[in-house]
Amino acid sequence: MASRSVLLIAPTLVIVAIAFAPPVLAQKSTFEPPRLADGQPDLNGIWNNVGSSHIPLELPDEFAGRVPSQQEIDELVKARSDRGKSATWQGHENSRGVGAYANYWFDWFWKEPTAIDAPALLIEPANGKMPSMTEKGQQSVEYYREHLHDSYSTMETGDRCLSRGTYGIMMPTAYNNGKMFFHTPNHVVILSEMIHNARVIPISTDPHVNDSITQWNGDPRARWDGNTLVVESKNFKALAINAGQVPGRLKRKTDTWSNFFSLLDQDTLHYELRVNDPDTYTAPWTVAFNYRRDNEYLQFEYACHEGNYAVPNSLSGERAQEHK
Numbered sequence: 001m002a003s004r005s006v007l008l009i010a011p012t013l014v015i016v017a018i019a020f021a022p023p024v025l026a027q028k029s030t031f032e033p034p035r036l037a038d039g040q041p042d043l044n045g046i047w048n049n050v051g052s053s054h055i056p057l058e059l060p061d062e063f064a065g066r067v068p069s070q071q072e073i074d075e076l077v078k079a080r081s082d083r084g085k086s087a088t089w090q091g092h093e094n095s096r097g098v099g100a101y102a103n104y105w106f107d108w109f110w111k112e113p114t115a116i117d118a119p120a121l122l123i124e125p126a127n128g129k130m131p132s133m134t135e136k137g138q139q140s141v142e143y144y145r146e147h148l149h150d151s152y153s154t155m156e157t158g159d160r161c162l163s164r165g166t167y168g169i170m171m172p173t174a175y176n177n178g179k180m181f182f183h184t185p186n187h188v189v190i191l192s193e194m195i196h197n198a199r200v201i202p203i204s205t206d207p208h209v210n211d212s213i214t215q216w217n218g219d220p221r222a223r224w225d226g227n228t229l230v231v232e233s234k235n236f237k238a239l240a241i242n243a244g245q246v247p248g249r250l251k252r253k254t255d256t257w258s259n260f261f262s263l264l265d266q267d268t269l270h271y272e273l274r275v276n277d278p279d280t281y282t283a284p285w286t287v288a289f290n291y292r293r294d295n296e297y298l299q300f301e302y303a304c305h306e307g308n309y310a311v312p313n314s315l316s317g318e319r320a321q322e323h324k
């Protein structure tokens with residue numbers, strides 16, 4: 001049963017991708033961060049990643065095999081910004097979905113590009129392109145393309161207003177890009193405005209829970225590597241999640257996700273995500289970008305379920321399609 005889906009996709013949001021250089025964390029920051037009373041670097045505050053919305057995830061083909069100049073990067077970002085603002089985004093049919101919201105709903109429509117020094121968000125593998133899928137991963141994508149709206153249980157969790165997953169809540173997206181960080185000596189909490197996800201992460205050397213226990217956002221453990229907060233998560237519950245332009249991306253029990261957070265200066269938080277998912281991809285992949293401190297940003301309740309008819313309308317629409 002072929003399905004169509006309306007997805008909110010910021011200009012950069014693809015399922016995954018890569019870039020052209022070694023992981024940025026190899027280039028250690030010399031900034032000495034402010035510290036909490038117990039000596040931990042102080043990451044507390046409101047952080048916003050909307051400035052990264054103008055960066056493509058994959059390395060553009062014209063930059064293949066070389067490092068682009070800053071002028072080329074500036075021109076790329078401006079062109080993407082201008083193209084996004086001029087798009088009509090009227091409902092249209094394609095191989096996957098129909099239309100989307102008008103541009104003025106999106107943060108990147110109102111935000112001018114900030115100073116960017118990277119031509120892509122992804123930094124691994126070195127060729128700047130997404131690793132190929134395994135046969136099992138491709139089968140998963142093809143299955144959800146055909147069966148996305150068979151039932152509420154096969155729909156993506158973002159469409160169901162439940163979760164955008166560990167990947168989705170951290171990436172630049174259409175709107176609600178604010179993240180609140182607060183931490184104690186024993187825990188770090190990351191509260192995302194988008195679908196009100198809160199990641200409660202223990203700073204602990206305790207072992208992960210038994211492999212038979214799975215959770216939507218995995219079982220995380222945090223530790224400090226110098227001034228870098230490293231969060232490693234495993235034991236994910238297999239779920240279809242909103243992860244960009246390719247539907248059917250599953251979080252799997254075999255996934256291992258590593259997050260890295262480090263202050264580059266008082267107002268810049270560098271973030272990296274490395275995913276090792278051998279069931280889906282033939283190689284690990286890593287994405288990196290910066291958050292900017294935004295003390296004026298106000299997080300509001302994301303009342304996604306209230307008045308939301310997306311699920312019943314999508315399912316009833318699919319049943320109507322089946323009877324044609």
